[in-house]
Amino acid sequence: MLGNHLPENEKVNLKKVHDSCQANPATYVDEDILRKLNDNINHKQAGIHMLCMSVKAGLQKANGDLDIGVIRSKIDTVLDDKSKVEGFVSKCAVKKESPQKTAVLLWLCFVLNDIPYFHKL
Helix, strand or coil, X not given: XXXXXXXXXXXXXXXXXXXXXXHCCCCCCCHHHHHCHHXXXXXXXXXXXXXXXXXXXXXXXXXXXXXXXXXXXXXXXXXXXXXXXXXXXXXXXXXXXXXXXXXXXXXXXXXXXXXXCCCCC
């Protein structure tokens, strides 16, 4: 990583969001599935969990729509190179065929592009 980092308050918030989604049987998913999210992008329960994460973190609205302003703000918070923020917003904040798929691919895009706005398992 290029010095990008997740501030402590965001780490705490994302852990709370993750724990909250895991505590609800409707949004719980086996963490091994999350650790291998790249192999599980079509896993139904992973999608339900990641949408829970996205909504509670403010990245998606309750109806599943992306909140581009919040996504931009979160990416800006963790990237040292501010010139890359808009490119990553365009690359990662892409509406897919369902809110769940949108959520999975949004978080996966963060992971794959070293955007450290995610809860490390």
